[in-house]
Every structure is written in structure tokens, then in C-alpha cells.
Amino acid sequence: MTTTTDRAVGQPIERLEGQDKVRGTARYAAEYPVGDELAYAWVAQSTVARGTLTGVTVDPLVEADDVIAVLWHGNAPRLSEADDPELAVFQSDEIRYRGQALALVVARTLEAARRAAGLLVVEIDEEPHDCVLRTDHPDLYTPDKVNPAFPSETASGDVDAAFESSPTTIDVTYRTPALHNNPMEPHATTALWDGDDLVLYDSNQHPPGIAAAVGTVFDLPPERVHVITEHVGGGFGSKGSARPNAVLAAMAARVTGRPVRLALPRQALFSMVGHRTPTIQRVRLAASSDGRLTAIDHEAVEHSSRLFEFAEQTVVATRHMYAAPNRRTGHRLVRLDMPTPRWMRAPGEAPGMVALECAMDELAVALRLDPIELRVRNEPSVEPESGVPFSSRHYVECLRRGAERFGWADRDPRPRQRREGDWWIGTGVAGATYPTMAQPSTARARRLSSGDYEVSIAATDLGTGARTILTQIAADALGVPLSQVRVRIGDSTLPKASVAGGSSGSASWGWAVTGACQALRSGDPSSDEAVFDSTELVQQQEKDGKHAFGAHFAEVRVDAVTGEVRVSRLFGMYAAGRILNPRTARSQFLGGMIMGMGMALHEESVLDPAMGVWVNHDLAEYHIPSHADIESIEAEWLDEQDDQINPMGSKGVGEIGIVGSPAAILNAIWHATGVRVRDLPARLDKILPHL
Amino acid sequence: MKTFTYRTATDVAQGLEPGATFLAGGTNLVDLMKLGVATPDVLVDVNRLGLGEVGDLPGGGLRIGAGVRNSDLAADPRVRRDYPVLSEALLAGASGQLRNMATTAGNLLQRTRCRYFMDATMPCNKRRPGSGCPAREGDHRNLAILGASPSCVATHPSDMAVALAALDAVVRISGPAGERTVPVTELHRLPGDTPDRDTVLEHGELITAVDVPSLGFAARSAYRKVRDRASYAFAVGSVAAAAQITDGTVTDVRLAFGAVAHKPWRAFAAEEALRGRPATRESFRAAADAELAAAEPLRDNAFKVPLIRNLVASVLEGLA
Incomplete structure (x- = not known):
């Protein structure tokens, strides 16, 4: 048992959620129960590397009761432009690579969605493609x-x-x-609309970033997009920004009026999420x-x-x-x-x-x-x-x-x-x-009526132990045993955190957590809450x-x-x-x-x-x-x-x-x-x- | 996945309706169904036909039920004692979990792992006759060097089948037209211009057992598998060998190669070249070359020729 005189940082603490993961009780993005109306989506991907999509038709034989919708460029809602063109799904008829999402089948069962996606008649005007990297390629240029x-x-x-x-x-x-990154957990999203607010259970490395990016394409401010990312089965960088699965699931949920789940199959991780x-x-x-x-x-x-x-x-x-x-x-x-x-x-x-x-x-x-x-x-x-x-x-x-x-x-x-x-x-x-590196982040520390502490930050734990380490940092900064600290992460509505990338998570989030806990400890005793934003300090730092x-x-x-x-x-x-x-x-x-x-x-x-x-x-x-x-x-x-x-x-x-x-x-x-x-x-x- | 119906087989000779296929361990078939590579209308489950025993043959040898799990067969004391090559081959395959499910007949009948075959969006003469073979010009590093055809350069992925081919094993088959037997070496076809047919089995025929005849010197036998990582990978080349060596002379030998052809490749020419020869590295390499003279490697798989030659010499030296 750690006492207040020992420091928690530096101790070989086991991952706090380790037992939940071993028991299978830790929930991942595609595992949240969201009601009986849940629909399943399957992506139909391009089988050519370059061309123009001219039509998508559904085989009437498979357009059975189980298929709810088929989305593609010809019928998809228009989205606002994002920084990442990969998020502009179904916004253009241009095919830029083999594996690009061309259509999305939404069905009552996963099997029906998969089957119908396999039987879509996709019409493409194919063009010659060029996929080979070579040192004498005439189009080589020096990027800015x-x-x-x-x-x-x-x-x-x-x-x-x-x-x-x-x-x-x-x-x-x-x-x-x-x-290819190949995290054990594939990219997955369960999306549902709560009025005009969007809720995404999504596997990613940056809930606030996903909220902002998906919000942009649906014309929503980030606070209207609630991204929940309690556990992540790895990312290795490929979940650092919103991937097409999040936009596709949200689009399908909006069109069908149902919660929609999209878990990419392993094969799609080789084209749709980066390499x-x-x-x-x-x-x-x-x-x-x-x-x-x-x-x-x-x-x-x-x-x-x-x-x-x-x-x-x-x-x-x-x-x-x-x-x-x-x-x-x-x-x-x-x-x-x-x-x-x-x-x-x-x-x-x-x-x-x-x-x-x-x-x-x-x-x-x-x-x-x-x-x-x-x-x-x-x-x-x-x-x-x-x-x-x-x-x-x-x-x-x-x-x-x-x-x-x-x-x-x-x-x-x-x-x-x-x-x-x-x-x-x-x-x-x-x-x-x-x-x-360190990146600006904000954390909040609260003294609870029980005498314990809650520390919140919209960070993610990819399986690295981030949640555990933040708890150790908070315990020391508060001067209390680990058992008195509960760290909340994995939710975009918590104070804004930087991406779990660049090996900067512990530094960035730990900085904010330290600041919030120290502020609570040294601040007005009548206040039970302190918030700390590291932006200024991080920006002043020599890089x-x-x-x-x-x-x-x-x-x-x-x-x-x-x-x-x-x-x-x-x-x-x-x-x-x-x-x-x-x-x-x-x-x-x-x-x-x-x-x-x-x-x-x-x-x-x-x-x-x-x-x-x-x-x-x-x-x-x-x-x-x-x-x-x-x-x-x-x-x-x-x-x-x-x-x-x-x-x-x-x-x-x-x-x-x-x-x-x-x-x-x-x-x-x-x-x-x-x-x-x-x-x-x-x-x-x-x-x-x-x- | 295409919708299908499922029923349980009640009799080994009942056959199959069109569009139906047998389901045993499912370790390959179910994957292929998910990928849209196999699209059966009906699955007929043969797991309850009572084909799960290993028995002794009257004149020596073993009768291996078609439904015997790979793990059980590898651990069978008779197999370990009399046919170590078979036990070693089984244990070199797949993973513990897969071996616990995979059956003897299912292992023989697994489909190629050619990457074009496994992707239903690609052309493949085996999966969609007449659509072409991108592997010849494309990715073929781990495809065939022997017995291939312009329409198909696939390899058979089994390790177990290579050992059975070396051991003169015989497949027992049941079907509506009666029973018949086929040597393992003749069960799988070469692709020719009909690569969609992997084996000589007719639709509805069921493998019920594999007989491994008595072969005294198989007690000194071995399987060596080369792969791109230490475990859980298909072979890039393998050799099954049993040798009888008397006073420094090879008096009898069995050799088969894996990952080189559309079928487990029994190296009859190499065996012939070895019988009566001194048990030396030079003879072993010369025998391998006798077999590999027919090799027609592609751009990226020529390494398999020296690899198999080295393996033959190394495995036989280990047995000598």
C-alpha cells in the first residue's frame, strides 16, 4: 500500500484496467449496447486504383428486408469540407486509390450488410494508374x-x-x-444522433480531435459531438486523427435515424486508415x-x-x-x-x-x-x-x-x-x-465529498498505461495515496487533451494534471475544483x-x-x-x-x-x-x-x-x-x- | 457472407446436393466463406459421423479417421514412434487452437493461400475460371516452382499432406457410387487448364479415413519446414523424408516437398536417384537436383530451388 509519504511515480504499478481487459469486461467502440434499433454497416471499397464512379445499384434479390440503406456519392448527404480529404466520403465521383470507400450498406445484421455490399453493382470508368515509387519518377518534387x-x-x-x-x-x-500499423482492435465506430447532437463510440487516439474533425464535416461545433473512447486496442498512429469510419457511421446514423455500428475488417485497414x-x-x-x-x-x-x-x-x-x-x-x-x-x-x-x-x-x-x-x-x-x-x-x-x-x-x-x-x-x-515533446492540454482536479479526488482530462489510453501513469502523477501532485485518486479519460467532453501521439501523452497530459492537482492543493481550501491549462507554458518552451x-x-x-x-x-x-x-x-x-x-x-x-x-x-x-x-x-x-x-x-x-x-x-x-x-x-x- | 443452410450428415455415402459442401473443423472453409471466396448454399456437418479414431491396420500401419483432430494425431504415441515425420509436420502447422479444430481430411482439402485466390475482388482462374492469373506477373514469391501451368501457379499449403505423401498414405473415399481408394500422391491434381479443381474427388465424395501403411524405416523420418517467421506461418519450402541407410548406403528412401507445387510433391525422381547410392551430402544434393531439374521458377521464387536442395541434404544428413 502506498502511503502519502511514498511517491507513486516511479513505482511499477499494474495497469488499473488490466483485470477488466483480461476478464473481457473492458468495453471497446464496437461493444457498447445502444438498443435494439442498432444497424450494422459494411463498406464497399473500390477495386480499381483510379477512375470515376458512375453508378451503384443494389441487386434487387438481396435488397431484402434486412438492408436499410445503401449510401454512395449519388445519394449521400453533402458534407462540409474537412482538413483531411479522406473524410469527404461519398462527396466526389473520383476514385483515387484501390480500397477507397465507394458505398456503405446499412442493414439489420452484420451478415446482411456484408452480403449486400459484396453484391452491389458498382460501375466505374477505370483509368490507368501509377502506384510504383522509384527514384527516377518524373513527378518527384520537394515538399514545402x-x-x-x-x-x-x-x-x-x-x-x-x-x-x-x-x-x-x-x-x-x-x-x-x-x-501497416495493424492495431489489434480495428478502427470502429458506433454512432447515434441525440437530437442534433452526435454521439460516437470510437476507437481513436484523440477524442477532442475526432470531435472537432467530425463536427466540421457535419457543421457542428465540437461540443455537440460527444466522442467516447474508454479503451483502445492499439493504434500506433493510425487512430491519431478521425478516419473515414467515424464519418461513415455518423452519416449512416443520420440518414437511417438509427444507431449505426461500423467496424472495419482487417483487410480495410490496409487502405482506409493509413500506412x-x-x-x-x-x-x-x-x-x-x-x-x-x-x-x-x-x-x-x-x-x-x-x-x-x-x-x-x-x-x-x-x-x-x-x-x-x-x-x-x-x-x-x-x-x-x-x-x-x-x-x-x-x-x-x-x-x-x-x-x-x-x-x-x-x-x-x-x-x-x-x-x-x-x-x-x-x-x-x-x-x-x-x-x-x-x-x-x-x-x-x-x-x-x-x-x-x-x-x-x-x-x-x-x-x-x-x-x-x-x-x-x-x-x-x-x-x-x-x-x-509536449503539447498543450488542460486538466481538472476535484475534491469529492468522500475525500477522494477525481482528475479529468480527455486523454486516451491505447493500452500503454496512460490512465495508470496519470493516476500516479495526480497522487503525487495531490500528496495522497493512489487509492484516493480516480482519473477519468477517454471522453471528448472532459478538459481538452492533446493527441496520444509523438510519445508525448504522458508529458503533455501529466503537465496539465500536475498543474491542476497542485492548484487544487495549494489553492483556496474552500474551492473543491481547479483547472489548469498548460498552453502558455508549453508554448514558451524551447523546442x-x-x-x-x-x-x-x-x-x-x-x-x-x-x-x-x-x-x-x-x-x-x-x-x-x-x-x-x-x-x-x-x-x-x-x-x-x-x-x-x-x-x-x-x-x-x-x-x-x-x-x-x-x-x-x-x-x-x-x-x-x-x-x-x-x-x-x-x-x-x-x-x-x-x-x-x-x-x-x-x-x-x-x-x-x-x-x-x-x-x-x-x-x-x-x-x-x-x-x-x-x-x-x-x-x-x-x-x-x-x- | 452468403446465407446458407446447415444440416448434419448422417451417413458417409449420402452424397451432396449441388451447391452443398462438407464442413469439418471449419478452420479454412469458414474463413473462405467470410471472404466470399467459398459460397456454399448448404453446409453438411460431418463431425458427428464417428470418423474421429486412429486404429491399427491388420498388417501394420494406421487407419486415421477423417475427423481425427490434428492435435490428437500429432500426439498419438504410435504416430510419434512409427512416423515421426507425420507428427512433426502436424506440429509445424498453424497454431495450437487451429490444430485442436482442424481434421485430417480437412487439412488435406484446404485451399491454396495464394493471395489472389484469397481476395474475391481479384482475378483468379482457380476461384473464377477464365478470369486470369495475376500471380505470374505479380506476387508469386511463395508460389509454385514445379508442375504449375500458365493458368495457375498456386501451392498447396498443408504440412501434414507432405508427410502423408512421403509415407505412401492412401485416402479412403465414400460416396453415392460406392467406396474407392486413392493414394495421397494422386489425390491433388496439377492445375493444368482447370485449376478450379484441387483434387480428384467428385462432388459428394467424402474422405472417411487415411491409411498409412507400415514402413519400418519411417521410424527414422523427419519433417523440416522453412518459413518467414518462427511460428504460425505457411511454409516457403519444406521436406519430409524417411531413409533406410545400411552400411553407408541408401537402401530405401521416401521424400516429399511442400510449398513447391499445387500438390504435396512426392520426389520420385530424387528417390530413384538415391537408392543404392552412398549416404553422402553429394548424393543427397544430386538426388535433389534430379527432382528439381523440372523446376520452372518465376521471377521471385527461384530461391526455392537452392532452398529445397539444401533442405534435402540437411534432412537426410540428419537421418543418416
Whole structure:
């Protein structure tokens, strides 16, 4: 039992809703009972990548009593324009990608809706499409900015001269495939109209944002849209903004006058809700003979859709990772007949650090230098491109301490030296980084008549432990035991919270919760309520120079007979500020590392250019690591103090685990076999021919 | 999902009306129905026909009831002792939950996992005859290198069937026209220009059992499956092998390959090339090459040729 003299923050508290989830009593968006009038919706998606929709007709044989409505461009109500064109469902006859929602069947049963959707006669004038990303695409351009608002290009010094004059250079191209977030819970909405007010039980990462976006398309102020998001089965970025399912369900509910439920099938998650763009990245590194970088040049080529420019910030991490006097970074984008890419866990850092950290490994080999030592020698004293001092940076400590814990010291640097039976064995290292951010949020703290406290904020818990951590933060700020604090989240009518994204939830919401609880504690004793808005403090904060760092170590074995790769050990050492809850933080680190393993070895959305679609669109064919793929996996962290970031001194832990862990595995594959895989994922067919 | 009616089968020979199909474990069929790939009008449940036992054959060997669950078959002490290749193949397939439901006959009759077949919005000659095969030019990394045709390059996904093919197993079939038997190696067809037909079964014929004959040296047998992750994935290549090696010479051998063809691929040519040869890596690789000489890989699946060659050598070395 925690007492008032102990601090709750820093304790390995179990997730407060964990038992409800295990028992199946935690409710998700598609599970709320809303009465017998509930209707079910099923989306009919485009089977062509580009064209014009000319008609949708319902087979009269299936237009039985169970089908209530069929909505499409020809009969759907007009919506107001949203920032995100993907939300303008059925507002145009233009087909921009295969999988686009063309019609929605609403029926009394899920089975009837699905059946009728499959039998709709959809007439399309098909046009030729272009779905293939390539470095010589004539339509490549430099976007004005990359996600969310970074400059697309940066340059300093004379990169070309440095390459000409440096004794050691590396010029390599790495490719990462399109990837899909695939949260366990698919995107789902149960929508109903209460008079002119809209109620959405919706699976998302940002209830206030969903309320605002859906409100915009239906001409409602955000407070007239009530978004309830008590539990979320993961999102990995794909639920960060309103997705078409929320608008479709709300539209269907308005047209039919019934509550409508729309849960997307797994296959639809491969087109309607976002993905990580494929990237083609060229990295050039130049170094002096003592292993100091003289130039870094990193360019990424990536795609977006015809509908919307989303430019992944692939090379932004390169801007602050290593010191070098001459530097150039850039992004080039092409708009293809493809679904719109979006945020996926560590957008930018995850693919970008594959290329940079593998290239650093290649440079270390060329220099005959230990890859850790190469990184240490290029440690910057201030953030290289901004010149701003780091609020805290313990990258070198992560590398050194991680090396000790992993057992790096006796490593033979030569590849293809260690073999046990049929297995080639090798080890690899790569750095990790993720920005430390906070966003404006508001929280409210109340003293209840029972003597307990209620703390409210419209945050969401994706399964990360956010609810638990906010309770810990509130307990300490109030100076009371955990048992006296009840945290309410997951409801857009609560005080406004920022998105559960950018690994910024704990920092942003915790800041507001701390402020509200401290205000209640120190304020007028006759007042039982305090509200705190962090906007001003957050906006005054210096944004540059704030990052978490880490180092990933991998030991792999590669079967000489088959080329199969197994990761015997995966180890992460992090410096991520103050760890608020070691139990949930460890799960975040490990989850990121496992997703990094998937990125290195398994995950790939396979494009059929002729069909204009990713063909492996289910979890049988889109592989993520299985339990059997995880052997030894561990995460540890340094005790890092940073008083410049937020009142808790915490840095985000949700994404850094996927940054660099794929590169550590790829570098270990090279060390095991001498095979350098530069085209992810590193499947056996790319390795076997070279063994 | 298309509306269907459901009834329980009462007799193995009663047959099926047009548009009807048998339902056993449902681990594949129900998925395909949800996807609109299979659209039966009637499901005839065969789970209560009493086909769930493993019995001994009079002259040795086993009679495996069509309804025996994959988990139970893999755990059967006789299978583990006399046919380890079969137990290993079963345990390499699917997941624990699926193996608890999936049946022997259902496993044999599962459909291809070709991504175009599994998506009812795509052309596919197997699902919609005459609509074309996008896999030849499109995604085919895990499709056939042997016995394919211009109209279909699908593979059969079963692990168990590969072991049964190697063991000379025989399928017992019942139907309105009576009973017949077909070797497992002849149950599945090659696609030719009618890839919509997976097997030689006529509509209404029901597999009632699989007989695995006595094969003494099968006590030394093994199954090796290669896949893209450590568990819960279909094979990208597999080998089932049993070998009798006397004084360093291969006196008899059974070999079958998985994930290379429209059917579990019994490697008769490789077996022939091995009999009487020294049990060395060179012989094993030469035997594999004898079989793989007929391979016609596509753009992205040529790796399966060296993969199978390596697997054959490795598995046989393990048995030698």
C-alpha cells in the first residue's frame, strides 16, 4: 500500500484496467449496447486504383428486408469540407486509390450488410494508374515541409568538397517497404444522433480531435459531438486523427435515424486508415582517417496519395544525431494512385534511422573501427543543425553501458567468424533517438465529498498505461495515496487533451494534471475544483535540443542451410528521462523493439503494381513477429535527470524502441554472414543466395 | 457472407446436393466463406459421423479417421514412434487452437493461400475460371516452382499432406457410387487448364479415413519446414523424408516437398536417384537436383530451388 509519504511515480504499478481487459469486461467502440434499433454497416471499397464512379445499384434479390440503406456519392448527404480529404466520403465521383470507400450498406445484421455490399453493382470508368515509387519518377518534387512542420531540406558547409577530400566515404541506398500499423482492435465506430447532437463510440487516439474533425464535416461545433473512447486496442498512429469510419457511421446514423455500428475488417485497414510510406534512402558519409565525420548527406524518396500530401520526416533524425561540419538532408515526394500514408510508430525516425545506422555500421567497417567507437567519436556537443544545447543527451552512456550489459567487449569485428552447427552467429549495434515533446492540454482536479479526488482530462489510453501513469502523477501532485485518486479519460467532453501521439501523452497530459492537482492543493481550501491549462507554458518552451536517446544491441543467428534469421538476443539501453512507471515503460520499450524486429525481418506490404494494391492484406500474410520469434529481449534505462522538459522530467517511451532496433538486427546479420541486406525486410530469400 | 443452410450428415455415402459442401473443423472453409471466396448454399456437418479414431491396420500401419483432430494425431504415441515425420509436420502447422479444430481430411482439402485466390475482388482462374492469373506477373514469391501451368501457379499449403505423401498414405473415399481408394500422391491434381479443381474427388465424395501403411524405416523420418517467421506461418519450402541407410548406403528412401507445387510433391525422381547410392551430402544434393531439374521458377521464387536442395541434404544428413 502506498502511503502519502511514498511517491507513486516511479513505482511499477499494474495497469488499473488490466483485470477488466483480461476478464473481457473492458468495453471497446464496437461493444457498447445502444438498443435494439442498432444497424450494422459494411463498406464497399473500390477495386480499381483510379477512375470515376458512375453508378451503384443494389441487386434487387438481396435488397431484402434486412438492408436499410445503401449510401454512395449519388445519394449521400453533402458534407462540409474537412482538413483531411479522406473524410469527404461519398462527396466526389473520383476514385483515387484501390480500397477507397465507394458505398456503405446499412442493414439489420452484420451478415446482411456484408452480403449486400459484396453484391452491389458498382460501375466505374477505370483509368490507368501509377502506384510504383522509384527514384527516377518524373513527378518527384520537394515538399514545402515534412511532417509535421519540419523544413524539407537542410544544408550547411560544402558537402561535395568534403566527399572529394575525405579518405573514407560510404554511398549506400536503403529501401524500406510500405508498412501497416495493424492495431489489434480495428478502427470502429458506433454512432447515434441525440437530437442534433452526435454521439460516437470510437476507437481513436484523440477524442477532442475526432470531435472537432467530425463536427466540421457535419457543421457542428465540437461540443455537440460527444466522442467516447474508454479503451483502445492499439493504434500506433493510425487512430491519431478521425478516419473515414467515424464519418461513415455518423452519416449512416443520420440518414437511417438509427444507431449505426461500423467496424472495419482487417483487410480495410490496409487502405482506409493509413500506412507508413515506402522509402528509398541514399546515405553518403565521409570521414577522416581518425573516424570523424566530415560530411553527412541523407535523402529520402517517398510517396503520398493523390488526395493528400503527407510527407514522412524520414531524415529529420539525421539532423541531430552526429556531429559533422558539412551536412545535407532532404526529402522528395511523389503523389501516386495509392492510399494516403500517415503516422505509424516513430514516423520519420523508424525508417530514417535504418538507413543512417546501417550506413554508420558500413562506415565503421570501412574505417576498421568499432561501431560504438565510431559513434562516440562523432558525438556532438550541441544539437548540430540548430546549435541549441541538448536539455540532456546520454547517448554515449547508453552505448557504453549497453555494451557492458550486452557483452560487446570481446566481439571479433570481422564478419562470418562464428558458427555453431548450421548457424552463423553475429552481433550488431545501432543508436536510437526520439524527440521529447509536449503539447498543450488542460486538466481538472476535484475534491469529492468522500475525500477522494477525481482528475479529468480527455486523454486516451491505447493500452500503454496512460490512465495508470496519470493516476500516479495526480497522487503525487495531490500528496495522497493512489487509492484516493480516480482519473477519468477517454471522453471528448472532459478538459481538452492533446493527441496520444509523438510519445508525448504522458508529458503533455501529466503537465496539465500536475498543474491542476497542485492548484487544487495549494489553492483556496474552500474551492473543491481547479483547472489548469498548460498552453502558455508549453508554448514558451524551447523546442529544439530535446530528445530521448538509446542504443540497441542484437545477436542473431542465420541458418546456413535456409537463410532463416532468428534473433537470439535483443537488448535496449535507454536514456529517456525519468521513468514514471517501470512496468509499463518496459512494456513500451519491448513493444517498440519487437515492432523493430518485425520491421527488420517480417513486415512488408507487398504491392502488385498492376492491381494497384497491397496483396498481403491480412495478418496471415502480413507477418509480425510471433511469440516464438522472441527469445531473449530486455530493456534497461539510465537514471536520467532533465528539469528542462516538463514537471515530471519524463521523456516519451512509446516509440524509441522501434528506432534503431531494425538497424541493430541488420548489422548483426552482416556480422553473422557477411551479407549486407539493404532492402527490408531481411527475408531468407535475400540472404540464402549469398551464404 | 452468403446465407446458407446447415444440416448434419448422417451417413458417409449420402452424397451432396449441388451447391452443398462438407464442413469439418471449419478452420479454412469458414474463413473462405467470410471472404466470399467459398459460397456454399448448404453446409453438411460431418463431425458427428464417428470418423474421429486412429486404429491399427491388420498388417501394420494406421487407419486415421477423417475427423481425427490434428492435435490428437500429432500426439498419438504410435504416430510419434512409427512416423515421426507425420507428427512433426502436424506440429509445424498453424497454431495450437487451429490444430485442436482442424481434421485430417480437412487439412488435406484446404485451399491454396495464394493471395489472389484469397481476395474475391481479384482475378483468379482457380476461384473464377477464365478470369486470369495475376500471380505470374505479380506476387508469386511463395508460389509454385514445379508442375504449375500458365493458368495457375498456386501451392498447396498443408504440412501434414507432405508427410502423408512421403509415407505412401492412401485416402479412403465414400460416396453415392460406392467406396474407392486413392493414394495421397494422386489425390491433388496439377492445375493444368482447370485449376478450379484441387483434387480428384467428385462432388459428394467424402474422405472417411487415411491409411498409412507400415514402413519400418519411417521410424527414422523427419519433417523440416522453412518459413518467414518462427511460428504460425505457411511454409516457403519444406521436406519430409524417411531413409533406410545400411552400411553407408541408401537402401530405401521416401521424400516429399511442400510449398513447391499445387500438390504435396512426392520426389520420385530424387528417390530413384538415391537408392543404392552412398549416404553422402553429394548424393543427397544430386538426388535433389534430379527432382528439381523440372523446376520452372518465376521471377521471385527461384530461391526455392537452392532452398529445397539444401533442405534435402540437411534432412537426410540428419537421418543418416
